[in-house]
Amino acid sequence: MAQQAKFVGLDVGGTTMKSAVVTDDGRPLSAPVVMDTNPERGQDEGLETMCETIRRAVAAANLTMNDVAAIGVATPGLMDIKAGLILDPPNLKPWKNVPVREHVARCFGKPTAYQNDANAAAYGEFWVGAASEAKSMVLFTLGTGVGGGIIIDDAIIEGEHSHGGELGHMRIAMPDTGRQCGCGARGCLEAYASATNVVRRAREDMAHWRGAPSKLRDYYTANDDEFTAKVIFRHAAEGDELALKVVDDTAYYLALGASAVIATVDPEVIVFGGGMVAAGEWFRSKIDVYVKRFGLPFPTRSVKIAFASLGSDAGFIGAAGCARLLVQKKA
Amino acid sequence: MAQQAKFVGLDVGGTTMKSAVVTDDGRPLSAPVVMDTNPERGQDEGLETMCETIRRAVAAANLTMNDVAAIGVATPGLMDIKAGLILDPPNLKPWKNVPVREHVARCFGKPTAYQNDANAAAYGEFWVGAASEAKSMVLFTLGTGVGGGIIIDDAIIEGEHSHGGELGHMRIAMPDTGRQCGCGARGCLEAYASATNVVRRAREDMAHWRGAPSKLRDYYTANDDEFTAKVIFRHAAEGDELALKVVDDTAYYLALGASAVIATVDPEVIVFGGGMVAAGEWFRSKIDVYVKRFGLPFPTRSVKIAFASLGSDAGFIGAAGCARLLVQKKA
Numbered sequence: 001m002a003q004q005a006k007f008v009g010l011d012v013g014g015t016t017m018k019s020a021v022v023t024d025d026g027r028p029l030s031a032p033v034v035m036d037t038n039p040e041r042g043q044d045e046g047l048e049t050m051c052e053t054i055r056r057a058v059a060a061a062n063l064t065m066n067d068v069a070a071i072g073v074a075t076p077g078l079m080d081i082k083a084g085l086i087l088d089p090p091n092l093k094p095w096k097n098v099p100v101r102e103h104v105a106r107c108f109g110k111p112t113a114y115q116n117d118a119n120a121a122a123y124g125e126f127w128v129g130a131a132s133e134a135k136s137m138v139l140f141t142l143g144t145g146v147g148g149g150i151i152i153d154d155a156i157i158e159g160e161h162s163h164g165g166e167l168g169h170m171r172i173a174m175p176d177t178g179r180q181c182g183c184g185a186r187g188c189l190e191a192y193a194s195a196t197n198v199v200r201r202a203r204e205d206m207a208h209w210r211g212a213p214s215k216l217r218d219y220y221t222a223n224d225d226e227f228t229a230k231v232i233f234r235h236a237a238e239g240d241e242l243a244l245k246v247v248d249d250t251a252y253y254l255a256l257g258a259s260a261v262i263a264t265v266d267p268e269v270i271v272f273g274g275g276m277v278a279a280g281e282w283f284r285s286k287i288d289v290y291v292k293r294f295g296l297p298f299p300t301r302s303v304k305i306a307f308a309s310l311g312s313d314a315g316f317i318g319a320a321g322c323a324r325l326l327v328q329k330k331a
Numbered sequence: 332m333a334q335q336a337k338f339v340g341l342d343v344g345g346t347t348m349k350s351a352v353v354t355d356d357g358r359p360l361s362a363p364v365v366m367d368t369n370p371e372r373g374q375d376e377g378l379e380t381m382c383e384t385i386r387r388a389v390a391a392a393n394l395t396m397n398d399v400a401a402i403g404v405a406t407p408g409l410m411d412i413k414a415g416l417i418l419d420p421p422n423l424k425p426w427k428n429v430p431v432r433e434h435v436a437r438c439f440g441k442p443t444a445y446q447n448d449a450n451a452a453a454y455g456e457f458w459v460g461a462a463s464e465a466k467s468m469v470l471f472t473l474g475t476g477v478g479g480g481i482i483i484d485d486a487i488i489e490g491e492h493s494h495g496g497e498l499g500h501m502r503i504a505m506p507d508t509g510r511q512c513g514c515g516a517r518g519c520l521e522a523y524a525s526a527t528n529v530v531r532r533a534r535e536d537m538a539h540w541r542g543a544p545s546k547l548r549d550y551y552t553a554n555d556d557e558f559t560a561k562v563i564f565r566h567a568a569e570g571d572e573l574a575l576k577v578v579d580d581t582a583y584y585l586a587l588g589a590s591a592v593i594a595t596v597d598p599e600v601i602v603f604g605g606g607m608v609a610a611g612e613w614f615r616s617k618i619d620v621y622v623k624r625f626g627l628p629f630p631t632r633s634v635k636i637a638f639a640s641l642g643s644d645a646g647f648i649g650a651a652g653c654a655r656l657l658v659q660k661k662a
Binding site: 161164172299 | 409483489490491492493494495496497498500501502503504505506508514515587590591592593594595596625628634
């Protein structure tokens, strides 16, 4: 049998970019190489940093470019996936209309895939992560915002305007009564379930709390700046009633999002990724209970609710998987 | 050039089934043959009626079975699309686990496609109807219930449990405050925007109406049984303020549904079909205005909102299109 094909994945974020060489069966050949993105230095330097990160990743795997079959690059939106362009993402200012795919493809003379970062993470989990056994999956990424990706039969639902899987902006409440979202609208899932909004809701709940004495509430009073979703989840795990309410509400809101994707794409597996999933099984099972309560009965009976397994590597692994898709399909 | 391939489409409903032969470019060769479904007579007779309807459609086109390349059958859910089975749909009682695809395929010895009826209607509109120029589309069907179908790059999103495109059961309001849906849940789009629920909302609005004198309100008082969505839309078209409010709210709710599919699959075109679209452009433009207000700005700027153009023929035309997909792709 011929030598196994190898692919470079690059995941570009607002702060850093990460890259590694990944084997044909989805295994990174080294820890990812990490470089600062420094978007403020301009997009020409940004493109050069992308190429340099890729070069270093190949070196870190003790390979040369000749060993690489294809390259995959993932970036945050706004973007034009089909055209291979970063448009003008808020966290890559002042970049505008950056020809990522063309630049990387020319730099290395390799087939180059280009994908949205959350879609790439979803593809990573689909390929070799939490949904590797599935034929279809939806990923919700829980961070400062809520993102997502939809994979059906090895195809990424990119959307006609590169907005497929923008799951944080599904509305779970009416615009007149819903919470204010960062996008300007009201009622978006993100306005309830992002890490930022978990903290906001906790502060609101504290103000009206009439339940058992709460260490979380004491903590908050004394340590405002350190008050994060992580702190809330830790207190919940320790049995703090107020923290438990906040986490329980989070599971409820996420389940409403999940039930909406059940009624649209009806996937085999729904995966949640991001910082909050560190909470583990007790949080997953809370989401699962609400999904069972609020999803369409027939498909919900068998849908699987899982937590992501690739952590922050999902992006570059998925980008490498997209590179692989240029030449072959999921095994 | 060889003679153009021909396909039979059959659309099975709870009351009647309809079939016609359709050309390779989506043109029916006759008015559809219509036969009563009579589900109460049992599924064996039902299967025989399906075959008879197909036979008559072929005769109506002055053809023989030798002229037919493939057959497509669409039925309402619950169903198992991949297995070719009707499970136990509420409007086909007492049928259960009916092997539709296998029976029809054996009866005629032809390649036979099987699809959900709303998915088939969506594929019909995608193939040769309101979205024939599009690469991706979502259809909302507005009737007694609200159904739907999602088509991306010539593929129907069937879902892992045959529940893809069950768009009436996307939730547009929280379960605690949302309207009661026939499915048992609260807050589903269908609980707001089906013809049945348009009438229900109109009755509620009448009870609290403090606006201009309303002919609709007079009509309702005198003619309860004839009070339908059609009556409401006609009064709205004539300027009745109460009726206009009901229609405006309907457009608002439908736009919330549309904005949810923009954030999930981001289609090129969103099509609305069913009785209400007879209202025409003034209703379409109301929906359009709310979609522009509530959809994610970037994709919503260019998404098209259209009304279905195939009417009640969409189902059998789409079923024929699914038959055609067995052997070739959209031109």
